[in-house]
Every structure is written in C-alpha cells, then in structure tokens.
Amino acid sequence: MLVGVPKEIKIHEYRVGLTPEAVREYVAAGHEVLVEAGAGAGIAAADADYAAAGAAIAASAAEVFSRAEMVVKVKEPQPTEWTQLREGQILFTYLHLAPDPAQTAGLIESGVTAVAYETVTDRFGGLPLLAPMSEVAGRLAIEAAGASLKRHAGGRGILIGGVPGVPPARIVVIGGGVVGTHAARMAAGLGADVVVLDRSLPRLRQLDELFEGRVRTRFSTLHAVEEEVVAADVVIGAVLIPGAAAPRLVSRAQLSRMKRGAVLVDVAIDQGGCFETSRPTTHADPTFEVDGVIHYCVANMPGSVPLTSSYALNNATLPFGLAMAGKGLDAIRSDPHLAAGLNVHRGEVTNASVATSLRMAYVPVEKALGP
Known part of the structure; x- marks a missing residue:
C-alpha cells in the first residue's frame, strides 16, 4: 500500500x-x-x-x-x-x-x-492511541497552569508548590483517568494541594493507593464539584466520554464565584470542553479571561512538545x-x-x-x- x-x-x-x-x-x-x-x-x-x-x-x-x-x-x-x-x-x-x-x-x-x-480500543477496555497524548497533556496541564497563575499572565500570582510558611496552590482535577492521573502526579510532585474528583469508586481507590495520601480523592457529585471549584486556585478539566462530546461540569454561575485570577485548564476542549465558558484556543494565543478567571483551552496541547x-x-x-x-x-x-x-x-x-x-x-x- x-x-x-x-x-x-x-x-x-x-x-x-x-x-x-x-x-x-x-x-x-x-x-x-x-x-x-x-x-x-x-x-x-x-x-x-x-x-x-x-x-x-x-x-x-x-x-x-x-x-x-x-x-x-x-x-x-x-x-x-x-x-x-x-x-x-x-x-x-x-x-x-x-x-x-x-x-x-x-x-x-x-x-x-x-x-x-x-x-x-484494546482488550483491557482502554484507548491505547489516545493514552500517550493524554499522558503528555496531563503533564502539560500543570505547566500551563503554573504559567497562567503568574501575575503578569493575569493569574493570582501563586507559586504552585508554595514555599515554607506560605501555602501551595490548591489544584482540583476533575476526572481520574489518564489525563487526570498524570496531572495529579505532576501537581503533587511540585508540592501542590491536590484533589481528584471522579465518579468511579474503584478508580478513586486505585488513585488513593497510587499516591499514598499525597493526593486527596473525592467522589464527584454536583455539590462536590461546586465546593471544590469555588475553593480552587486551578481546575483541570480531564473528563472523557469516548467519542462523545465532553459533559459541561462547571457552569458560568459557578465560575463567577471563583477566586479572581484562578485558572481553568480544559484538556477536554478537543471534545467540546467541560467548562461552560470554554472555547478552543491556540498556542499562539492560549488564554482568555471570563469573570476574572483565566481559561487555558489549547486544543492541541501535545503539539508544543x-x-x-x-x-x-x-x-x-x-x-x-x-x-x-x-x-x-x-x-x-x-x-x-x-x-x-x-x-x-x-x-x-x-x-x-x-x-x-x-x-x-x-x-x-x-x-x-x-x-
């Protein structure tokens, strides 16, 4: 051929x-x-x-x-x-x-x-050709969040890992799949305060064992998402429904209650995005602001590496x-x-x-x- x-x-x-x-x-x-x-x-x-x-x-x-x-x-x-x-x-x-x-x-x-x-798909029920780019995107999501949190970029001016005597950034990862796991690993490695939300109890148990208490896990309900998002410095959208449009998990009303200069990184933007206010951006112009919240919605994140x-x-x-x-x-x-x-x-x-x-x-x- x-x-x-x-x-x-x-x-x-x-x-x-x-x-x-x-x-x-x-x-x-x-x-x-x-x-x-x-x-x-x-x-x-x-x-x-x-x-x-x-x-x-x-x-x-x-x-x-x-x-x-x-x-x-x-x-x-x-x-x-x-x-x-x-x-x-x-x-x-x-x-x-x-x-x-x-x-x-x-x-x-x-x-x-x-x-x-x-x-x-593969015989384990996974998505083997999506996984490698999800791994890359999950890790890049934390790099993007760190850059967007800087004051000159419009963010709150927070260092992800903090320093002794000053608390680190609070990072909420919505979705405990490949993207979410790698984002949580990077964030925890930098010393952030990390919580992962997911609707699968078996997956939350796996994550709890994987991170040995360095990352908090929480069952994803409407109340839990709202509570965590409002308190977050960074929210990583990492939800995937194979082949389908991503569910909208954070509304404009919830966004308006977030901290000014907080950051949303929508890794699900390829599938339409999981924040109501998301729209695709590019590496040339990666962020925009809505209600004082910075949105990073680059649709081909792994293309930067x-x-x-x-x-x-x-x-x-x-x-x-x-x-x-x-x-x-x-x-x-x-x-x-x-x-x-x-x-x-x-x-x-x-x-x-x-x-x-x-x-x-x-x-x-x-x-x-x-x-």
Whole structure:
C-alpha cells in the first residue's frame, strides 16, 4: 500500500504522523511511503532522514493526498485537507468529531474511510492511541497552569508548590483517568494541594493507593464539584466520554464565584470542553479571561512538545497502521478494537457516540463495511 504523510497545517502543530523510524517499519513490511517535504521539521527530522528510511519525498500536500491509499496524520483534517480526501482512501488520525459537525460533514462528503485514534480500543477496555497524548497533556496541564497563575499572565500570582510558611496552590482535577492521573502526579510532585474528583469508586481507590495520601480523592457529585471549584486556585478539566462530546461540569454561575485570577485548564476542549465558558484556543494565543478567571483551552496541547509527542504517538499507532496497510478494510473487519476506531465510512457515520452527539444517522461498522 502507498502510505502518505502530509505536513500538519493546524496552527502551531509541530507533530508528524510518521517518524523516520516508523517509515522504516512500513518500508520493511513492503509498503511505499510518501512524505511531504518539510513534514518532519517540527521534530528536527529532515527530508534526508525520511529518504534514508526509504520514503519518497513529495513536493506538496496535494501530491500526498492524490496518490496515497492511506493518509497518516496527527490532527483532524482542516477544510483544505478534507476536500482532497476521496472514497477508497483510509484516513488514520485524531478526529474528535463529536463537537465538530463541519469536519464530520466534510468527511461524509469525501467518502473516505476515517479511523480515529481516540476511539480505537484494546482488550483491557482502554484507548491505547489516545493514552500517550493524554499522558503528555496531563503533564502539560500543570505547566500551563503554573504559567497562567503568574501575575503578569493575569493569574493570582501563586507559586504552585508554595514555599515554607506560605501555602501551595490548591489544584482540583476533575476526572481520574489518564489525563487526570498524570496531572495529579505532576501537581503533587511540585508540592501542590491536590484533589481528584471522579465518579468511579474503584478508580478513586486505585488513585488513593497510587499516591499514598499525597493526593486527596473525592467522589464527584454536583455539590462536590461546586465546593471544590469555588475553593480552587486551578481546575483541570480531564473528563472523557469516548467519542462523545465532553459533559459541561462547571457552569458560568459557578465560575463567577471563583477566586479572581484562578485558572481553568480544559484538556477536554478537543471534545467540546467541560467548562461552560470554554472555547478552543491556540498556542499562539492560549488564554482568555471570563469573570476574572483565566481559561487555558489549547486544543492541541501535545503539539508544543512535538519530539516527545510524535514518538510516543508512533509507538502506539504503528501496529494498527501496519495492519491496515497490509490488509486494508479487512484489518478493520477482523479486529474489533480497530473497528471501534472507524468513525466514518463511505458517507456514513459508524460511531454511535459521534452520531448521537451530532444527531446524525448511525450505521454499525459491520453493516457499513459489509462482508
């Protein structure tokens, strides 16, 4: 199969769909790889590095999209990209369709087979292609919070870990999954006063054992969220419903009761955000203020550390990409975990959560793909 890697064009997105090492694996498996010139610049991978790994270098993204049988990206296709997709082509990337009806309509119209990293599953019930970026985003969330808390950035002027005689920042993490766990680990490591809210008692027990009392856990109720948010210096939104739009857990009314200069970091912004006042921002202009509260809602947080992120992502996606390059649609038919990643196929929405969120017709994967 001819596998294409275009350069990412989302603003301040420096990751790349395939690293040179991953390209070498595809070539060794008998596939051709076409990489757009400059695609690896964000990770300091020159075109010569890709050529040495066995890739051909394309002069433009148009050449990649027109020739490739499978396109491997990082971020969701932008409007100028989804118009170049076609029926019979596989798109393998993050999609986050639930809050994005325009992209969904574009993919439907193209007829492409779109497999989303964020809904591919594993035998443990996890999301193996979302996990590495969730790990990165969870850790970056605390870095972003620390920067936003500084007075010149509009924050309260608090050092996350405090100093002897002065209390640390109070950080509330809503959601105890991968993002929340890594955010809590970073915050606790810096000496913050951390509480994690979640609705799963088994998960709260795991976190309690993991952090050995260094992080407080609390069952997430409406009252608990409101009480913790109002008292917080930082709130990390880390709630995920696979494939679906994120639930809005903090209202504008609750926001108005928060401390002036407090910080909200909405890691769920890719799925629409979990704060009522959230809207996507970019690394170029990452924050905005509502009612005196700083909002950090960058939709591609891991893009700021592309070297770490690209390699972590490729480590996870490589086996699935190789499977589809080798077997095409049969790889999806034969693997229920890969089938869970199929969101759109030949004009039909094949993910129930996406269809529900966008109020669109849903067609099961088995029916869409056929025998």
